[in-house]
Amino acid sequence: MVSKQKELIKLRNSLNTELNTAKIDITRSEQALRKLKQKRSRLEARIAKVNGEIIKSNNGGKEVPIYLCKPKGMV
Numbered sequence: 912m913v914s915k916q917k918e919l920i921k922l923r924n925s926l927n928t929e930l931n932t933a934k935i936d937i938t939r940s941e942q943a944l945r946k947l948k949q950k951r952s953r954l955e956a957r958i959a960k961v962n963g964e965i966i967k968s969n970n971g972g973k974e975v976p977i978y979l980c981k982p983k984g985m986v
Contacts, residue, residue: 967973
């Protein structure tokens with residue numbers, strides 16, 4: 912009986928350790944995902960700025976309204 916309890920305690924401790932490791936891995940993955948999303952946002956902003964400069968240079972330096980197409984209509 913005692914050996915069975917010790918075996919179950921070892922199993923529980925092992926599972927808790929594995930669970931904590933999985934939680935740490937998930938946290939690291941979430942942080943990496945946030946960093947990638949921030950990087951994507953910065954790159955999209957830079958692309959929008961460059962596109963605006965291209966449109967401006969194509970129109971003789973005049974500011975031109977830019978319309979973004981969304982699935983539900985114009986913005």
